[in-house]
Amino acid sequence: MPTITTKDDVEIFYKDWGSGQPIVFSHGWPLSSDDWDAQMMFFVRRGFRVVAHDRRGHGRSQQVADGHDMDHYADDLAAVVEHLELTDAVHVGHSTGGGEVVHYLARHGQDRAAKAVLISAVPPIMVKTESNPDGLPKEFFDDVQEQVATRRADFFREFAEGPFYGYNRPGAEPKEGIIANWWRQGMAGGAKAHFDGVVAFSQTDFTADLQAVTLPALVMHGEDDQVVPYADSGPLSAQLLPNGTLKSYPGYPHGMPTTHADVINNDLLEFITS
Template identity: 75%
Template sequence: MPTITTADGTEIFYKDWGQGRPIVFSHGWPLSSDDWDTQLLFFLNRGYRVIAHDRRGHGRSAQVDRGHDMDHYADDLAALAGHLDLRDAVHVGHSTGGGEVVRYLARHGEGRAVKAVLIAAVPPLMVQTEANPGGLPKEVFDGLQDQVARRRSQFYREMPAGPFYGFNRPGVEPSEALIQNWWRQGMTGGAKAHYDGIVAFSQTDFTEDLKKITIPVLVMHGDDDQVVPYADSAPLAADLLKNGTLKTYPGFPHGMPTTQADVINADLLAFIEA
Protein backbone atom coordinates (compact mmCIF):
# COMPACT_ATOMS: atom_id res chain seq x y z
CA MET A 1 0.00 0.00 0.00
CA PRO A 2 1.70 3.24 -1.11
CA THR A 3 2.21 5.73 1.69
CA ILE A 4 4.40 8.64 2.67
CA THR A 5 5.36 9.75 6.17
CA THR A 6 5.04 13.47 6.85
CA ALA A 7 7.38 15.63 8.91
CA ASP A 8 5.31 15.05 12.06
CA GLY A 9 5.31 11.27 11.54
CA THR A 10 1.85 10.85 10.03
CA GLU A 11 1.41 8.11 7.44
CA ILE A 12 -0.58 9.25 4.40
CA PHE A 13 -2.04 6.75 1.93
CA TYR A 14 -2.19 7.71 -1.75
CA LYS A 15 -3.08 6.37 -5.20
CA ASP A 16 -0.78 7.12 -8.12
CA TRP A 17 -1.95 5.66 -11.41
CA GLY A 18 -0.75 6.10 -14.98
CA GLN A 19 1.70 8.31 -16.78
CA GLY A 20 1.54 11.74 -18.36
CA ARG A 21 0.45 15.10 -17.02
CA PRO A 22 -0.48 14.80 -13.33
CA ILE A 23 -3.92 15.62 -11.95
CA VAL A 24 -4.10 15.64 -8.15
CA PHE A 25 -7.46 15.19 -6.42
CA SER A 26 -8.26 16.31 -2.84
CA HIS A 27 -11.42 14.81 -1.35
CA GLY A 28 -14.13 16.25 0.85
CA TRP A 29 -15.09 15.65 4.49
CA PRO A 30 -15.36 12.94 5.85
CA LEU A 31 -14.57 10.80 2.82
CA SER A 32 -11.43 9.40 1.18
CA SER A 33 -9.65 9.23 -2.15
CA ASP A 34 -12.21 6.58 -3.17
CA ASP A 35 -14.71 9.39 -3.68
CA TRP A 36 -12.73 10.32 -6.80
CA ASP A 37 -12.72 6.86 -8.41
CA THR A 38 -14.98 7.92 -11.29
CA GLN A 39 -12.71 10.86 -12.08
CA LEU A 40 -9.53 8.82 -11.61
CA LEU A 41 -10.62 6.23 -14.17
CA PHE A 42 -11.96 8.85 -16.58
CA PHE A 43 -8.67 10.75 -16.74
CA LEU A 44 -6.48 7.65 -16.51
CA ASN A 45 -8.17 6.32 -19.64
CA ARG A 46 -7.36 9.60 -21.41
CA GLY A 47 -3.64 9.40 -20.82
CA TYR A 48 -3.26 11.37 -17.60
CA ARG A 49 -1.43 10.47 -14.42
CA VAL A 50 -3.97 10.61 -11.59
CA ILE A 51 -3.11 11.00 -7.91
CA ALA A 52 -5.37 11.08 -4.87
CA HIS A 53 -4.58 10.74 -1.18
CA ASP A 54 -6.55 10.05 1.96
CA ARG A 55 -6.33 13.12 4.18
CA ARG A 56 -4.77 12.50 7.59
CA GLY A 57 -7.27 10.71 9.81
CA HIS A 58 -9.41 9.76 6.79
CA GLY A 59 -9.62 6.55 4.80
CA ARG A 60 -6.46 4.46 5.03
CA SER A 61 -4.22 7.23 6.38
CA ALA A 62 -3.14 7.17 10.03
CA GLN A 63 -5.83 8.04 12.57
CA VAL A 64 -3.67 10.52 14.45
CA ASP A 65 -5.12 12.85 17.07
CA ARG A 66 -3.27 15.93 15.82
CA GLY A 67 -2.94 18.22 12.86
CA HIS A 68 -6.55 18.31 11.73
CA ASP A 69 -6.38 21.85 10.38
CA MET A 70 -5.87 23.46 6.99
CA ASP A 71 -2.18 24.19 7.48
CA HIS A 72 -1.43 20.53 8.13
CA TYR A 73 -3.71 19.44 5.27
CA ALA A 74 -1.79 21.76 2.94
CA ASP A 75 1.57 20.60 4.30
CA ASP A 76 0.59 16.96 3.76
CA LEU A 77 -0.36 17.74 0.16
CA ALA A 78 2.96 19.54 -0.33
CA ALA A 79 4.80 16.53 1.11
CA LEU A 80 3.05 14.26 -1.37
CA ALA A 81 3.77 16.57 -4.32
CA GLY A 82 7.40 16.73 -3.28
CA HIS A 83 7.71 12.99 -2.76
CA LEU A 84 6.31 12.32 -6.23
CA ASP A 85 8.24 15.28 -7.70
CA LEU A 86 5.14 16.53 -9.47
CA ARG A 87 5.55 19.12 -12.22
CA ASP A 88 2.89 21.12 -14.09
CA ALA A 89 0.16 19.53 -11.98
CA VAL A 90 -3.53 20.36 -12.03
CA HIS A 91 -5.04 20.33 -8.53
CA VAL A 92 -8.72 19.52 -8.13
CA GLY A 93 -10.43 19.87 -4.75
CA HIS A 94 -14.00 19.08 -3.73
CA SER A 95 -15.60 20.73 -0.69
CA THR A 96 -13.01 20.63 2.14
CA GLY A 97 -10.53 19.47 -0.48
CA GLY A 98 -11.04 22.78 -2.26
CA GLY A 99 -9.94 24.57 0.87
CA GLU A 100 -6.94 22.26 1.07
CA VAL A 101 -5.94 23.14 -2.50
CA VAL A 102 -6.31 26.88 -1.89
CA ARG A 103 -4.25 26.77 1.31
CA TYR A 104 -1.61 24.57 -0.39
CA LEU A 105 -1.14 26.99 -3.30
CA ALA A 106 -1.04 30.04 -1.03
CA ARG A 107 1.23 28.45 1.60
CA HIS A 108 3.61 26.47 -0.62
CA GLY A 109 3.53 28.41 -3.88
CA GLU A 110 2.59 27.54 -7.42
CA GLY A 111 5.93 26.13 -8.57
CA ARG A 112 4.57 22.62 -9.09
CA ALA A 113 1.09 23.61 -10.32
CA VAL A 114 -0.30 25.11 -13.52
CA LYS A 115 -4.07 25.07 -12.91
CA ALA A 116 -6.57 24.37 -10.16
CA VAL A 117 -10.25 23.51 -9.87
CA LEU A 118 -12.52 24.14 -6.88
CA ILE A 119 -15.69 22.03 -6.89
CA ALA A 120 -18.45 22.88 -4.40
CA ALA A 121 -15.60 24.17 -2.25
CA VAL A 122 -15.68 25.81 1.18
CA PRO A 123 -13.68 29.03 0.46
CA PRO A 124 -13.75 31.89 1.20
CA LEU A 125 -15.36 31.26 4.64
CA MET A 126 -18.33 29.15 5.69
CA VAL A 127 -19.08 30.40 9.20
CA GLN A 128 -21.03 33.58 9.83
CA THR A 129 -19.01 36.51 11.21
CA GLU A 130 -19.37 40.27 11.23
CA ALA A 131 -17.24 40.39 8.10
CA ASN A 132 -19.10 37.42 6.58
CA PRO A 133 -22.78 38.00 7.42
CA GLY A 134 -23.98 35.59 4.72
CA GLY A 135 -22.25 32.62 6.32
CA LEU A 136 -23.90 29.86 8.32
CA PRO A 137 -24.23 30.37 12.10
CA LYS A 138 -21.58 28.64 14.18
CA GLU A 139 -24.36 26.66 15.84
CA VAL A 140 -24.83 24.74 12.59
CA PHE A 141 -21.29 23.40 12.78
CA ASP A 142 -21.51 22.82 16.53
CA GLY A 143 -24.47 20.61 15.68
CA LEU A 144 -22.44 18.64 13.16
CA GLN A 145 -19.77 18.00 15.79
CA ASP A 146 -22.45 16.83 18.20
CA GLN A 147 -23.73 14.38 15.59
CA VAL A 148 -20.23 12.98 15.03
CA ALA A 149 -19.65 12.64 18.77
CA ARG A 150 -22.96 10.97 19.62
CA ARG A 151 -24.23 9.07 16.59
CA ARG A 152 -21.62 9.07 13.86
CA SER A 153 -22.74 5.93 12.03
CA GLN A 154 -26.37 7.01 11.74
CA PHE A 155 -25.36 10.57 10.86
CA TYR A 156 -23.16 9.20 8.07
CA ARG A 157 -26.22 7.41 6.73
CA GLU A 158 -28.47 10.47 6.90
CA MET A 159 -26.09 12.93 5.25
CA PRO A 160 -25.77 11.13 1.88
CA ALA A 161 -29.40 10.01 1.95
CA GLY A 162 -30.40 13.66 2.23
CA PRO A 163 -28.60 16.93 1.49
CA PHE A 164 -25.20 15.75 0.23
CA TYR A 165 -26.49 14.28 -3.03
CA GLY A 166 -29.80 16.14 -3.05
CA PHE A 167 -31.73 12.92 -2.53
CA ASN A 168 -34.11 14.86 -0.28
CA ARG A 169 -35.34 16.93 -3.23
CA PRO A 170 -38.74 16.13 -4.80
CA GLY A 171 -38.46 13.81 -7.78
CA VAL A 172 -34.86 12.78 -7.09
CA GLU A 173 -34.41 9.01 -6.87
CA PRO A 174 -31.96 8.05 -4.10
CA SER A 175 -29.17 5.62 -4.91
CA GLU A 176 -28.68 3.10 -2.13
CA ALA A 177 -25.27 2.19 -3.54
CA LEU A 178 -24.04 5.80 -3.30
CA ILE A 179 -25.43 6.16 0.21
CA GLN A 180 -23.70 3.00 1.38
CA ASN A 181 -20.42 3.94 -0.31
CA TRP A 182 -20.47 7.34 1.41
CA TRP A 183 -21.13 5.62 4.75
CA ARG A 184 -18.30 3.14 4.11
CA GLN A 185 -15.80 5.87 3.35
CA GLY A 186 -16.83 7.92 6.36
CA MET A 187 -16.74 5.05 8.83
CA THR A 188 -13.29 3.98 7.60
CA GLY A 189 -11.86 7.26 8.87
CA GLY A 190 -11.29 8.41 12.43
CA ALA A 191 -13.87 10.14 14.61
CA LYS A 192 -11.29 12.58 16.05
CA ALA A 193 -10.17 13.70 12.59
CA HIS A 194 -13.76 14.17 11.47
CA TYR A 195 -14.74 16.02 14.65
CA ASP A 196 -11.82 18.44 14.37
CA GLY A 197 -12.19 18.70 10.61
CA ILE A 198 -15.56 20.40 11.00
CA VAL A 199 -13.80 23.36 12.61
CA ALA A 200 -11.13 23.31 9.90
CA PHE A 201 -13.56 23.50 6.97
CA SER A 202 -16.04 25.87 8.59
CA GLN A 203 -13.88 28.41 10.43
CA THR A 204 -10.83 28.77 8.18
CA ASP A 205 -10.83 32.09 6.34
CA PHE A 206 -9.32 31.66 2.87
CA THR A 207 -9.76 35.26 1.75
CA GLU A 208 -6.07 36.17 1.72
CA ASP A 209 -5.11 32.76 0.31
CA LEU A 210 -7.37 33.24 -2.68
CA LYS A 211 -5.84 36.64 -3.39
CA LYS A 212 -2.35 35.10 -3.60
CA ILE A 213 -3.19 32.58 -6.30
CA THR A 214 -2.25 33.61 -9.85
CA ILE A 215 -2.67 30.40 -11.89
CA PRO A 216 -5.99 29.79 -13.71
CA VAL A 217 -8.66 28.43 -11.37
CA LEU A 218 -12.04 27.03 -12.40
CA VAL A 219 -14.69 27.42 -9.68
CA MET A 220 -17.53 24.92 -10.18
CA HIS A 221 -20.60 24.97 -7.94
CA GLY A 222 -24.21 23.86 -8.03
CA ASP A 223 -26.79 26.46 -7.08
CA ASP A 224 -28.76 23.86 -5.10
CA ASP A 225 -25.83 22.95 -2.86
CA GLN A 226 -27.33 22.31 0.59
CA VAL A 227 -23.96 21.71 2.28
CA VAL A 228 -21.85 24.65 1.06
CA PRO A 229 -24.43 27.28 0.06
CA TYR A 230 -23.68 28.76 -3.36
CA ALA A 231 -24.15 32.49 -2.76
CA ASP A 232 -21.59 32.75 0.03
CA SER A 233 -18.94 30.58 -1.57
CA ALA A 234 -18.28 30.18 -5.30
CA PRO A 235 -19.06 33.71 -6.59
CA LEU A 236 -17.06 35.28 -3.77
CA ALA A 237 -14.12 32.93 -4.28
CA ALA A 238 -14.06 33.55 -8.03
CA ASP A 239 -14.02 37.32 -7.45
CA LEU A 240 -11.06 37.07 -5.06
CA LEU A 241 -8.97 35.01 -7.47
CA LYS A 242 -6.72 36.86 -9.91
CA ASN A 243 -7.48 34.39 -12.69
CA GLY A 244 -10.69 32.70 -11.62
CA THR A 245 -13.59 31.50 -13.77
CA LEU A 246 -16.98 30.73 -12.23
CA LYS A 247 -19.18 27.98 -13.68
CA THR A 248 -22.59 27.58 -12.08
CA TYR A 249 -24.68 24.43 -12.41
CA PRO A 250 -28.43 24.96 -12.01
CA GLY A 251 -29.97 22.45 -9.63
CA PHE A 252 -26.78 20.48 -8.99
CA PRO A 253 -26.15 19.23 -5.40
CA HIS A 254 -23.02 19.28 -3.28
CA GLY A 255 -21.99 15.81 -4.38
CA MET A 256 -22.18 16.67 -8.07
CA PRO A 257 -18.83 15.05 -9.00
CA THR A 258 -20.61 11.75 -8.27
CA THR A 259 -24.23 12.33 -9.24
CA GLN A 260 -23.42 14.41 -12.34
CA ALA A 261 -20.03 12.86 -13.12
CA ASP A 262 -20.51 12.92 -16.90
CA VAL A 263 -21.05 16.69 -16.94
CA ILE A 264 -18.37 17.48 -14.38
CA ASN A 265 -15.76 15.23 -16.01
CA ALA A 266 -16.35 16.75 -19.43
CA ASP A 267 -16.00 20.27 -18.07
CA LEU A 268 -12.88 19.35 -16.12
CA LEU A 269 -11.33 17.87 -19.27
CA ALA A 270 -12.15 20.97 -21.30
CA PHE A 271 -10.56 23.26 -18.69
CA ILE A 272 -7.47 21.10 -18.27
CA GLU A 273 -6.88 20.83 -22.02
CA ALA A 274 -7.62 24.48 -22.84
Protein backbone atom coordinates in the same frame (compact mmCIF):
# COMPACT_ATOMS: atom_id res chain seq x y z
CA MET B 1 -0.33 0.12 0.29
CA PRO B 2 1.61 3.12 -1.03
CA THR B 3 2.21 5.59 1.78
CA ILE B 4 4.47 8.44 2.76
CA THR B 5 5.43 9.59 6.24
CA THR B 6 5.12 13.30 6.94
CA LYS B 7 7.56 15.44 8.92
CA ASP B 8 5.40 14.93 12.02
CA ASP B 9 5.42 11.14 11.52
CA VAL B 10 1.93 10.65 10.11
CA GLU B 11 1.46 7.91 7.53
CA ILE B 12 -0.51 9.15 4.51
CA PHE B 13 -2.01 6.74 1.97
CA TYR B 14 -2.03 7.79 -1.68
CA LYS B 15 -2.95 6.53 -5.15
CA ASP B 16 -0.74 7.22 -8.18
CA TRP B 17 -1.98 5.85 -11.50
CA GLY B 18 -0.91 6.37 -15.09
CA SER B 19 1.49 8.79 -16.74
CA GLY B 20 1.34 12.17 -18.42
CA GLN B 21 0.36 15.52 -16.93
CA PRO B 22 -0.60 14.95 -13.28
CA ILE B 23 -4.03 15.77 -11.91
CA VAL B 24 -4.06 15.82 -8.11
CA PHE B 25 -7.40 15.34 -6.36
CA SER B 26 -8.19 16.50 -2.80
CA HIS B 27 -11.33 14.97 -1.27
CA GLY B 28 -14.05 16.40 0.92
CA TRP B 29 -15.03 15.81 4.55
CA PRO B 30 -15.33 13.08 5.90
CA LEU B 31 -14.47 10.94 2.88
CA SER B 32 -11.35 9.54 1.22
CA SER B 33 -9.61 9.43 -2.14
CA ASP B 34 -12.17 6.81 -3.19
CA ASP B 35 -14.66 9.63 -3.68
CA TRP B 36 -12.71 10.52 -6.83
CA ASP B 37 -13.08 7.11 -8.51
CA ALA B 38 -15.23 8.42 -11.38
CA GLN B 39 -12.76 11.23 -12.09
CA MET B 40 -9.57 9.21 -11.69
CA MET B 41 -10.79 6.47 -14.03
CA PHE B 42 -11.97 9.04 -16.57
CA PHE B 43 -8.64 10.85 -16.72
CA VAL B 44 -6.25 7.91 -16.43
CA ARG B 45 -7.96 6.42 -19.48
CA ARG B 46 -7.26 9.65 -21.36
CA GLY B 47 -3.53 9.71 -20.81
CA PHE B 48 -3.22 11.64 -17.56
CA ARG B 49 -1.41 10.73 -14.36
CA VAL B 50 -3.94 10.83 -11.52
CA VAL B 51 -2.98 11.19 -7.87
CA ALA B 52 -5.12 11.33 -4.73
CA HIS B 53 -4.40 10.84 -1.05
CA ASP B 54 -6.48 10.13 2.03
CA ARG B 55 -6.31 13.14 4.32
CA ARG B 56 -4.77 12.44 7.74
CA GLY B 57 -7.31 10.68 9.94
CA HIS B 58 -9.41 9.76 6.89
CA GLY B 59 -9.67 6.58 4.86
CA ARG B 60 -6.50 4.49 5.04
CA SER B 61 -4.26 7.22 6.42
CA GLN B 62 -3.14 7.12 10.03
CA GLN B 63 -5.76 8.02 12.65
CA VAL B 64 -3.80 10.54 14.68
CA ALA B 65 -5.26 12.70 17.44
CA ASP B 66 -3.89 16.06 16.30
CA GLY B 67 -3.09 18.10 13.22
CA HIS B 68 -6.60 18.26 11.81
CA ASP B 69 -6.34 21.81 10.51
CA MET B 70 -5.73 23.49 7.17
CA ASP B 71 -2.02 24.08 7.76
CA HIS B 72 -1.41 20.37 8.29
CA TYR B 73 -3.76 19.44 5.43
CA ALA B 74 -1.79 21.70 3.07
CA ASP B 75 1.55 20.41 4.35
CA ASP B 76 0.46 16.80 3.85
CA LEU B 77 -0.57 17.58 0.27
CA ALA B 78 2.79 19.24 -0.29
CA ALA B 79 4.53 16.14 1.07
CA VAL B 80 2.71 13.94 -1.45
CA VAL B 81 3.50 16.31 -4.34
CA GLU B 82 7.17 16.50 -3.41
CA HIS B 83 7.51 12.75 -2.79
CA LEU B 84 6.09 11.98 -6.23
CA GLU B 85 8.10 14.83 -7.81
CA LEU B 86 5.00 16.24 -9.50
CA THR B 87 5.28 19.25 -11.77
CA ASP B 88 2.82 21.02 -14.08
CA ALA B 89 0.07 19.60 -11.87
CA VAL B 90 -3.62 20.46 -12.02
CA HIS B 91 -5.04 20.54 -8.48
CA VAL B 92 -8.72 19.67 -8.10
CA GLY B 93 -10.44 19.99 -4.73
CA HIS B 94 -13.99 19.15 -3.72
CA SER B 95 -15.63 20.77 -0.68
CA THR B 96 -13.02 20.77 2.12
CA GLY B 97 -10.53 19.70 -0.53
CA GLY B 98 -11.06 22.99 -2.30
CA GLY B 99 -9.89 24.81 0.80
CA GLU B 100 -6.95 22.43 1.03
CA VAL B 101 -5.96 23.22 -2.57
CA VAL B 102 -5.95 27.02 -2.26
CA HIS B 103 -4.23 26.89 1.13
CA TYR B 104 -1.57 24.55 -0.27
CA LEU B 105 -0.92 26.82 -3.27
CA ALA B 106 -0.76 29.95 -1.12
CA ARG B 107 1.38 28.32 1.59
CA HIS B 108 3.78 26.27 -0.54
CA GLY B 109 3.89 28.21 -3.79
CA GLN B 110 2.67 27.55 -7.29
CA ASP B 111 5.89 26.51 -9.04
CA ARG B 112 4.84 22.86 -9.30
CA ALA B 113 1.27 23.64 -10.38
CA ALA B 114 -0.39 24.61 -13.65
CA LYS B 115 -4.07 25.14 -12.84
CA ALA B 116 -6.55 24.78 -10.00
CA VAL B 117 -10.18 23.69 -9.82
CA LEU B 118 -12.54 24.21 -6.88
CA ILE B 119 -15.69 22.07 -6.92
CA SER B 120 -18.48 22.77 -4.43
CA ALA B 121 -15.69 24.17 -2.29
CA VAL B 122 -15.80 25.73 1.17
CA PRO B 123 -13.87 28.97 0.46
CA PRO B 124 -13.98 31.86 1.11
CA ILE B 125 -15.41 31.03 4.59
CA MET B 126 -18.49 29.13 5.73
CA VAL B 127 -19.18 30.34 9.26
CA LYS B 128 -21.06 33.56 9.97
CA THR B 129 -18.79 36.39 11.13
CA GLU B 130 -18.90 40.18 11.14
CA SER B 131 -17.14 40.19 7.79
CA ASN B 132 -19.27 37.29 6.50
CA PRO B 133 -22.80 38.08 7.73
CA ASP B 134 -24.44 35.68 5.26
CA GLY B 135 -22.53 32.65 6.52
CA LEU B 136 -24.00 29.77 8.49
CA PRO B 137 -24.17 30.31 12.27
CA LYS B 138 -21.48 28.67 14.39
CA GLU B 139 -24.23 26.78 16.25
CA PHE B 140 -24.93 24.83 13.07
CA PHE B 141 -21.37 23.52 12.96
CA ASP B 142 -21.38 22.90 16.71
CA ASP B 143 -24.33 20.59 16.14
CA VAL B 144 -22.49 18.76 13.35
CA GLN B 145 -19.63 18.14 15.77
CA GLU B 146 -22.08 16.85 18.39
CA GLN B 147 -23.58 14.44 15.87
CA VAL B 148 -20.11 13.17 14.94
CA ALA B 149 -19.18 12.71 18.59
CA THR B 150 -22.36 10.92 19.68
CA ARG B 151 -24.05 9.20 16.71
CA ARG B 152 -21.62 9.28 13.81
CA ALA B 153 -22.83 6.16 11.97
CA ASP B 154 -26.47 7.25 11.87
CA PHE B 155 -25.58 10.86 11.11
CA PHE B 156 -23.38 9.88 8.17
CA ARG B 157 -26.12 7.68 6.73
CA GLU B 158 -28.67 10.50 7.03
CA PHE B 159 -26.28 13.00 5.48
CA ALA B 160 -25.58 10.79 2.47
CA GLU B 161 -29.20 9.89 1.81
CA GLY B 162 -30.28 13.49 2.31
CA PRO B 163 -28.61 16.82 1.49
CA PHE B 164 -25.18 15.71 0.23
CA TYR B 165 -26.51 14.32 -3.04
CA GLY B 166 -29.83 16.16 -3.02
CA TYR B 167 -31.70 12.93 -2.45
CA ASN B 168 -34.05 14.81 -0.11
CA ARG B 169 -35.42 16.88 -2.99
CA PRO B 170 -38.87 16.09 -4.45
CA GLY B 171 -38.57 13.65 -7.34
CA ALA B 172 -35.01 12.64 -6.51
CA GLU B 173 -34.09 8.99 -7.04
CA PRO B 174 -31.64 7.91 -4.29
CA LYS B 175 -28.97 5.44 -5.37
CA GLU B 176 -28.30 2.92 -2.60
CA GLY B 177 -24.81 2.12 -3.88
CA ILE B 178 -23.78 5.78 -3.79
CA ILE B 179 -25.22 6.24 -0.29
CA ALA B 180 -23.54 3.08 1.02
CA ASN B 181 -20.22 4.06 -0.56
CA TRP B 182 -20.33 7.48 1.11
CA TRP B 183 -21.06 5.84 4.47
CA ARG B 184 -18.27 3.29 3.94
CA GLN B 185 -15.73 6.01 3.25
CA GLY B 186 -16.80 8.11 6.20
CA MET B 187 -16.77 5.27 8.71
CA ALA B 188 -13.29 4.20 7.58
CA GLY B 189 -11.90 7.42 9.02
CA GLY B 190 -11.43 8.48 12.62
CA ALA B 191 -14.06 10.24 14.70
CA LYS B 192 -11.50 12.66 16.17
CA ALA B 193 -10.33 13.71 12.72
CA HIS B 194 -13.90 14.24 11.60
CA PHE B 195 -14.78 16.17 14.77
CA ASP B 196 -11.82 18.54 14.46
CA GLY B 197 -12.22 18.78 10.70
CA VAL B 198 -15.55 20.57 11.12
CA VAL B 199 -13.70 23.54 12.59
CA ALA B 200 -11.06 23.38 9.86
CA PHE B 201 -13.52 23.54 6.97
CA SER B 202 -16.02 25.94 8.53
CA GLN B 203 -13.93 28.52 10.37
CA THR B 204 -10.85 28.89 8.16
CA ASP B 205 -10.91 32.15 6.22
CA PHE B 206 -9.46 31.47 2.77
CA THR B 207 -9.78 35.03 1.48
CA ALA B 208 -6.03 35.74 1.45
CA ASP B 209 -5.32 32.30 -0.03
CA LEU B 210 -7.71 32.90 -2.91
CA GLN B 211 -6.18 36.30 -3.61
CA ALA B 212 -2.70 34.74 -3.67
CA VAL B 213 -3.50 32.02 -6.23
CA THR B 214 -2.65 33.55 -9.60
CA LEU B 215 -2.91 30.36 -11.66
CA PRO B 216 -5.87 29.86 -14.01
CA ALA B 217 -8.59 28.62 -11.66
CA LEU B 218 -12.03 27.19 -12.38
CA VAL B 219 -14.75 27.40 -9.73
CA MET B 220 -17.53 24.84 -10.28
CA HIS B 221 -20.57 25.00 -8.02
CA GLY B 222 -24.07 23.58 -8.04
CA GLU B 223 -26.82 26.11 -7.45
CA ASP B 224 -28.78 23.64 -5.29
CA ASP B 225 -25.85 22.87 -3.00
CA GLN B 226 -27.37 22.32 0.45
CA VAL B 227 -24.02 21.75 2.16
CA VAL B 228 -21.95 24.70 0.92
CA PRO B 229 -24.55 27.24 -0.23
CA TYR B 230 -23.81 28.54 -3.71
CA ALA B 231 -24.21 32.28 -3.07
CA ASP B 232 -21.78 32.26 -0.15
CA SER B 233 -19.04 30.34 -1.94
CA GLY B 234 -18.79 29.91 -5.70
CA PRO B 235 -19.30 33.48 -6.95
CA LEU B 236 -17.29 34.98 -4.09
CA SER B 237 -14.35 32.63 -4.63
CA ALA B 238 -14.28 33.32 -8.36
CA GLN B 239 -14.22 37.06 -7.68
CA LEU B 240 -11.33 36.77 -5.22
CA LEU B 241 -9.18 34.60 -7.48
CA PRO B 242 -7.09 36.87 -9.75
CA ASN B 243 -7.50 34.47 -12.67
CA GLY B 244 -10.73 32.76 -11.65
CA THR B 245 -13.70 31.66 -13.74
CA LEU B 246 -17.08 30.59 -12.35
CA LYS B 247 -19.14 27.78 -13.87
CA SER B 248 -22.55 27.30 -12.26
CA TYR B 249 -24.81 24.26 -12.45
CA PRO B 250 -28.53 24.89 -11.92
CA GLY B 251 -30.13 22.20 -9.76
CA TYR B 252 -26.89 20.31 -9.06
CA PRO B 253 -26.17 19.13 -5.48
CA HIS B 254 -23.03 19.26 -3.36
CA GLY B 255 -21.96 15.79 -4.46
CA MET B 256 -22.21 16.59 -8.16
CA PRO B 257 -18.85 14.98 -9.09
CA THR B 258 -20.62 11.68 -8.36
CA THR B 259 -24.23 12.35 -9.34
CA HIS B 260 -23.28 14.20 -12.53
CA ALA B 261 -19.85 12.74 -13.24
CA ASP B 262 -20.36 12.77 -17.01
CA VAL B 263 -20.90 16.54 -17.09
CA ILE B 264 -18.28 17.41 -14.47
CA ASN B 265 -15.60 15.22 -16.04
CA ASN B 266 -16.02 16.70 -19.49
CA ASP B 267 -16.02 20.24 -18.15
CA LEU B 268 -12.84 19.46 -16.22
CA LEU B 269 -11.24 18.02 -19.34
CA GLU B 270 -12.12 21.11 -21.35
CA PHE B 271 -10.58 23.41 -18.73
CA ILE B 272 -7.44 21.31 -18.30
CA THR B 273 -6.74 21.04 -22.01
CA SER B 274 -7.66 24.60 -23.00
